[in-house]
Amino acid sequence: MDISYTPEQQALKNRIANYFKDFVTPDLIEEKKHPDFFEGGGPVFKQKMKQLAKDGLLGLGWPVELGGAGIGPVEQHIFTEEVMSSGFPYPFLTVDTVGPMLAQHGSEFIQENIVREILKGEIIISVGYSEPNAGTDLASLQTRADRDEATGDWIINGQKIWTSLGHYADYVWLAARTNQSPDIKKHKGITLFLVPTALEGFSHTPIKTMGIRTNATYYQDIRLPDKYRVGEIDGGWQLITGQLNRERLSIVNPGMITGVFEQVCAWCATSKDIDGKPLISTPWIKENLARVHTGIETLKLLCWKQAWAMQTGNPDMADASAAKVYGSEFFVEAWRLLLEVMGQAGTLSGDSEGAILKGVLEKRYRVGSTLTFGGGTNEIQREIIASAGLWLPRAR
Amino acid sequence: MDFSYSELHNDIKSLASDMLGDFSDVERLKKLEANGPYLDHELWQKMIEAGITAAAFPEALGGMGMDYNATTLVAEVIGRTMVSTPYIPCIISSAMPLLALQNRSEVARLLAQIASGEKLITAALIEPGNEDPLRASSLVDQRSKISGYKHCVPFANDADYLFIAATKNHKPCVAVLKRKQPGVKLTAQLSTAHEPQYRVDLNNADIEILISDEDAHQLINTAVAMTTVAYCAMAVGAADKMTRISGEYTSQRKQFGVAIATFQAVAHRLADCYIDTQCLNIITLKAGSDINNGIYDSEAIAMAKVWCGNVMHRVSQAAQHVHGGAGIDRDYYLFRYCLWAKQLELAMGNSKQHISKLADRLEARYLSPR
Ligand SMILES: Cc1cc2nc3c(=O)[nH]c(=O)nc-3n(C[C@H](O)[C@H](O)[C@H](O)COP(=O)(O)OP(=O)(O)OC[C@H]3O[C@@H](n4cnc5c(N)ncnc54)[C@H](O)[C@@H]3O)c2cc1C
Numbered sequence: 001m002d003i004s005y006t007p008e009q010q011a012l013k014n015r016i017a018n019y020f021k022d023f024v025t026p027d028l029i030e031e032k033k034h035p036d037f038f039e040g041g042g043p044v045f046k047q048k049m050k051q052l053a054k055d056g057l058l059g060l061g062w063p064v065e066l067g068g069a070g071i072g073p074v075e076q077h078i079f080t081e082e083v084m085s086s087g088f089p090y091p092f093l094t095v096d097t098v099g100p101m102l103a104q105h106g107s108e109f110i111q112e113n114i115v116r117e118i119l120k121g122e123i124i125i126s127v128g129y130s131e132p133n134a135g136t137d138l139a140s141l142q143t144r145a146d147r148d149e150a151t152g153d154w155i156i157n158g159q160k161i162w163t164s165l166g167h168y169a170d171y172v173w174l175a176a177r178t179n180q181s182p183d184i185k186k187h188k189g190i191t192l193f194l195v196p197t198a199l200e201g202f203s204h205t206p207i208k209t210m211g212i213r214t215n216a217t218y219y220q221d222i223r224l225p226d227k228y229r230v231g232e233i234d235g236g237w238q239l240i241t242g243q244l245n246r247e248r249l250s251i252v253n254p255g256m257i258t259g260v261f262e263q264v265c266a267w268c269a270t271s272k273d274i275d276g277k278p279l280i281s282t283p284w285i286k287e288n289l290a291r292v293h294t295g296i297e298t299l300k301l302l303c304w305k306q307a308w309a310m311q312t313g314n315p316d317m318a319d320a321s322a323a324k325v326y327g328s329e330f331f332v333e334a335w336r337l338l339l340e341v342m343g344q345a346g347t348l349s350g351d352s353e354g355a356i357l358k359g360v361l362e363k364r365y366r367v368g369s370t371l372t373f374g375g376g377t378n379e380i381q382r383e384i385i386a387s388a389g390l391w392l393p394r395a396r
Numbered sequence: 397m398d399f400s401y402s403e404l405h406n407d408i409k410s411l412a413s414d415m416l417g418d419f420s421d422v423e424r425l426k427k428l429e430a431n432g433p434y435l436d437h438e439l440w441q442k443m444i445e446a447g448i449t450a451a452a453f454p455e456a457l458g459g460m461g462m463d464y465n466a467t468t469l470v471a472e473v474i475g476r477t478m479v480s481t482p483y484i485p486c487i488i489s490s491a492m493p494l495l496a497l498q499n500r501s502e503v504a505r506l507l508a509q510i511a512s513g514e515k516l517i518t519a520a521l522i523e524p525g526n527e528d529p530l531r532a533s534s535l536v537d538q539r540s541k542i543s544g545y546k547h548c549v550p551f552a553n554d555a556d557y558l559f560i561a562a563t564k565n566h567k568p569c570v571a572v573l574k575r576k577q578p579g580v581k582l583t584a585q586l587s588t589a590h591e592p593q594y595r596v597d598l599n600n601a602d603i604e605i606l607i608s609d610e611d612a613h614q615l616i617n618t619a620v621a622m623t624t625v626a627y628c629a630m631a632v633g634a635a636d637k638m639t640r641i642s643g644e645y646t647s648q649r650k651q652f653g654v655a656i657a658t659f660q661a662v663a664h665r666l667a668d669c670y671i672d673t674q675c676l677n678i679i680t681l682k683a684g685s686d687i688n689n690g691i692y693d694s695e696a697i698a699m700a701k702v703w704c705g706n707v708m709h710r711v712s713q714a715a716q717h718v719h720g721g722a723g724i725d726r727d728y729y730l731f732r733y734c735l736w737a738k739q740l741e742l743a744m745g746n747s748k749q750h751i752s753k754l755a756d757r758l759e760a761r762y763l764s765p766r
Contacts, residue, residue, distance in 0.1 A: 001405070001465050002398050007397060074397055077577070192419040262620040269762035280762055286755035293758060294699045301678040307401050322671045379660075382667035389670050390643040 003301070005078075013278050019057070020086035023048070032089065033350065035213045040089035040124070046086060048088065053121035055324075058095060066103055066111070070270075074161045077307035084255025092253070093165070094125045096248040098173045099186035100241055102194070102230065109227040110194060114171070125194070126169035127247075128160040128217060129240065130179065132203055136377050138175075138240070139187035143219060145176040149367030154178075156195065156231065157220040166204045166215035171196055172220075173243070181235050188238040194228045195219070204328075247375045252327025254300045257334055261296060263357055264338050265289055279341070288337040295330045295389075304325065316390025323382035327377060328371035335365045399681070401465070408466050412448055412473040416438070422729050428480070433584075433592035435554050436480050439531050443514035449487055449721040453495065457504065464622065467492060468629035468684045475633025478589065478732040482518060482551040486510065488626040489519035493618040494572075497502040502605050506557065506572065517557040517572070519619060520546035520596055528744070529561035529568070534598060538562040541579070541600040542571050546586035550592035553580050560596075561616055570619075571617035572605040583756035586708070587738040590732075616691075621692040624744040628680040631740045635707050636674060638715040639669040640735045646718050662718050669711045676703040677730075695757065698750040704740060705747030712737035 004238040005013060031042040040049075041070055054203045061076030062068020069073050076096075083090045099118045117123040134141040143158025156176055163172065179189030195202065204215040231239050264346035268280035268289065279285050309315040340344040342356050349359040372378050386392040401409070419439040428434050443449050451466050453459025474483060491510050499502045509515040521529045523546050534544025542562055552558065552575065558569045573580070579601030582594045607615055639662050643666055646657035656662050679700045686694035712734045716723040723730050741747075 001401055001685055002689070005397060005680045006688065024398045075759075130397065162761060177488070265758060265762050269759075278763060280759050283752070283755070287751055289758050290751050290755035293695075293754060294702055297682075297696065297699055298675050298679050298703070301682055302674065304397060305399050308397055318670065319674060322674045324669075326671050326675060382664040383660075385667040385670050386657070387664035390639065390662050390666055392643055393521070393647055393655050393667065395658040396653075 003304070007076065009078060012075055013082065016057070016079055016082040020054070020082050020088070020166070022245055024087045028088070031252050034166060035208070038212055039165060040091055041165065044119075045089060049121035051121075052083075053119060055323060058121055062100075062103065064117060067116055074304070074308035075309045080250070080253055081255040081258065081303075083252050085257075085259035086255075089123050092250040093127055093247065094123065096245050096250050098125045098127065100246065101243050103258060105195075105230070105231045105239060107227050110230065119238065122171045123171065124165055125171045125238060126163050126166045126197075127219075127243070128163050128166075128172040128174040128195070131159060133162050134387070135382060136373075138353075139185075139190065139237070141177060141190065142394045144175070145178050145179070145224070147178075148223070152226045154193065154224045154226065155348070156193070156219045156224055158219050159218045160219070162207065163204065163211075163217040165314040166197070166217045168207065169197055170255075170346070172202075172217065174228075175236055175240055175340075178236075183310050184234075186338045187232055187237040191225060191233050191238070191240045192230040192236040194230060195222065195224060197227070198222065200221065209370075211363065211370070213226045230382045242374050245317075245320060247325060248324040249303065249306055251371050251375050252299065252303065252324055254296055254303060254327075255330065257296055257299075258290075260360055261289075261292055261334075261338070263360070264341065267343060267357055287339050288341050292334045292337050293332055299323075299327050299330060316389075318385045321376075321384040322389070324375065325378045325385075331371060331374070335368050339365055347380060401469075401731070404460075404462065405466055405469060407455070408448065408451055408462065409473065413468050413476075414477050415442060415446060415448070416473050416477040418419060421736050425478065425729075427731070429590060433586075433590050434480055435482060435551055435592060438440055439479055440481050440513075441513065443481065443483070449483065449513070450511035452492060453507065453511050454488075456567065457498065457508045464492065464688045465624075465684050468680070469627040471626040472633040475630035475736070477633075477634075478729075478736065480556065482516060484623065484626050485518040485550040485629070486555075487525050489521070489619050489623040490517045490557075491550055492622050493615050494559075496615065497607065497611060499566045500605075504514070516551070516554055517559055518549060518551050518555040519559045519623070520549040521561050521619065521623070521643040522546065522548060522593075528664045531618060532561045532563050532568065534560060534562040536562050536569055536571055536603065536606065540603050540606055542573065543579075543600055545595065547585065547595040548587065548593045549596050550591050550593055552596055553584070553592065558596065559619070560598070561619075561667070564608055565608075567609065567612070568616055569601045569606060569608040570615050572607075573601055573603045573732040575576075579600055584734065589736045589740065591739065612627050617692050617757045619742070621687055621694075621697050624697055624701050625660050625664050625680060625687060627740050627743055628676065628683065631679045631704045631708050631737070632673065633738065635669070636737055637674040637713045638730065638737075639666060639673055640717050641730055641733075641758060642666055642669070642715045647723075656718070665714050665718060672703075672707045672711055679703050683731070691762055694718050697756060698754050701745055701750045702747045702754070705742075705750075708737040708741040732735040 031037050031044045060071050061080050064070040103115050129138055131141050145154040145156045148155055172191045174195045174233045175190050177189055178191040201220040201224050204217045207214045216356045269278055271279045321333030339361050345356050348355040349362040387394055450459040451462045455461050494503055536542045557743050558573055558575050562569050562571050579599045582599040583593055585593045587593045646662055647655050649656050683696040683700040686696050722728055
């Protein structure tokens with residue numbers, strides 16, 4: 001038991017932190033202001049992704065055979081924390097969640113072409129699970145893939161909703177029903193496909209949310225060669241849960257808040273009230289900061305433990321869910337505590353006259369609620385904890 | 397980064413779990429507490445003989461040379477079993493901090509006697525109106541006699557020695573003295589957790605060992621850090637146990653024809669207890685690891701105590717709530733954990749105090765020119 005970085009890990013952290021110090025350049029900040037590019041996708045972002053790949057930072061934790069550096073999960077986590085805290089719209093869905101699933105379960109074609117392209121920073125992948133009538137009850141999804149027996153191709157029809165990044169992604173990691181039989185359990189008839197968005201029959205329309213842009217995506221008679229299928233036919237559920245387990249940890253990465261927190265503290269130290277006293281000397285203000293600080297350190301530890309557990313095997317399922325619930329609810333609380341510190345000026349956004357720290361918190365607050373229901377809603381996480389962590393009986 | 401325990405640590409933990417588990421049979425506890433607060437002498441003797449109490453002492457003093465983490469494992473088991481032993485005040489609050497001064501022969505002699513079980517020492521850190529041991533009002537005079545008062549001193553009546561935070565020449569010092577002497581008067585106090593506690597009045601009492609100046613400052617800081625984290629570890633055991641007791645009960649208890657654990661409101665409240673326990677556990681492990689690495693002013697210690705206070709309050713109330721009336725019945729076994737939860741919440745500084753300490757540190761860090 002020694003919960004601190006080894007000298008090597010510390011050196012890696014310093015090196016990566018140093019690398020990202022000036023990585024988010026003014027032109028990227030400018031580009032991110034466009035609603036379509038807040039989560040990446042613009043030309044500057046694309047160029048930065050290639051830079052990351054060239055400097056060997058994208059596939060740190062990936063196996064050497066696939067073009068990665070083969071370092072451990074803890075080291076990979078050190079990287080992710082730093083890149084996220086830099087403010088770069090790091091495509092974690094592609095690199096940290098779908099990518100590893102493809103590396104493990106993809107066909108030879110996918111391994112040789114798509115997986116390598118991910119590590120070159122050339123490809124972005126969207127996740128296509130949710131549908132208008134399939135949210136938390138994901139297994140009831142209706143988008144279908146039917147086999148064309150003559151060619152072996154798949155014909156895909158249906159609609160997905162909330163397909164983030166779908167307006168610029170190169171592929172959709174798509175869950176579709178391949179078995180319509182009423183006799184099988186509904187999660188047993190689902191297959192995973194990697195759908196190139198360039199194919200005929202794919203289209204998207206924007207959904208503007210309170211915080212970010214996402215999409216509805218449509219699949220009309222898309223003809224998809226079988227080499228784009230991932231895993232077994234009707235065996236998609238296991239891939240969905242595998243990907244979601246990874247997503248759960250990604251979305252509560254402490255890097256999401258560490259950088260912002262430091263900015264707010266520094267702002268409180270340099271800003272003075274009407275009596276000339278630094279804001280950070282006001283008791284309730286520094287208490288708000290201390291509560292956030294305590295929450296961040298706790299979240300870091302929960303995530304470190306998960307990363308460490310991956311080295312030796314699989315992290316405990318209930319503990320992964322606990323980290324997801326705690327992290328997502330902490331973020332919501334933290335944005336509130338930090339916004340309070342700014343007073344009403346905290347509501348001034350982006351480039352507005354008088355906006356504090358470029359409205360970063362005003363934006364975070366508008367984006368923040370997604371995490372409590374996204375990536376597997378917290379109610380379901382609590383169900384998992386109740387059964388896998390406490391062995392409570394289930395209702396049905 | 398390593399979150400695993402060594403084989404020796406796991407051995408100590410399972411040894412303690414088995415032994416303390418055997419001695420925490422509910423009927424036995426009931427019989428023992430019938431006459432009021434008590435020390436379980438039979439168990440304490442067994443813990444000494446098995447080498448549990450002195451595990452973190454160096455071999456030369458009769459121990460196994462283990463680290464601070466080993467002692468928090470025992471504290472966790474105490475929180476899980478609710479046995480009444482002086483392990484924390486004797487071993488963690490007094491003896492462990494004194495290990496740093498074992499090159500003084502009188503200290504080494506005393507530690508060896510504690511290791512063998514021949515002597516018992518307890519720590520007197522707080523006093524009415526002041527819980528900061530670095531600013532104790534008990535005074536040591538020029539003739540090295542001590543006068544003043546302390547309270548909430550655990551097991552003082554059973555102790556041979558008292559480890560007392562005091563002041564000499566306006567500076568913190570620690571006085572180790574014999575409990576049985578004319579200058580020491582004990583008055584029993586009744587506390588919510590039923591731990592035997594005493595007010596100690598000192599009137600020109602004789603001191604056996606006096607530690608002053610830099611040594612004393614360090615000694616008190618160490619004692620405070622180690623005691624704080626020990627209570628957090630005990631809270632981890634108590635929180636986990638309360639959650640699991642509640643899980644078992646709600647899986648058996650039926651209303652409306654089904655186990656009440658199948659109601660989402662009940663299951664989710666317990667899931668929240670599980671999450672709280674994980675958070676308290678992880679920050680406590682970090683605090684313990686920092687102490688092990690000699691960082692006695694680690695922020696993680698204050699953070700652990702913040703969590704400890706919050707989690708003890710929330711889990712204790714949730715556990716009582718999902719039991720309904722059964723939870724508070726003294727014939728059932730949950731109430732002991734709930735009563736201790738309040739002591740663990742308030743001892744060694746509550747959540748608000750520690751948050752405000754962390755707030756001051758943040759302020760200083762960001763205002764100091766870098
Ligand atoms: C900005 C944004 C980005 C997104 N990105 C993607 C994406 O890239 N790809 C993708 O596939 N999806 C994406 N999603 C969708 C997201 O995963 C879903 O919103 C989520 O799964 C919840 O589904 P729902 O919105 O249909 O809500 P519902 O399932 O209708 O849930 C509504 C409420 O009911 C509760 N509830 C539902 N079932 C239960 C139950 N059994 N017990 C207790 N409570 C229950 C939920 O917890 C929730 O609070 C995104 C959503 C948003 C808003």
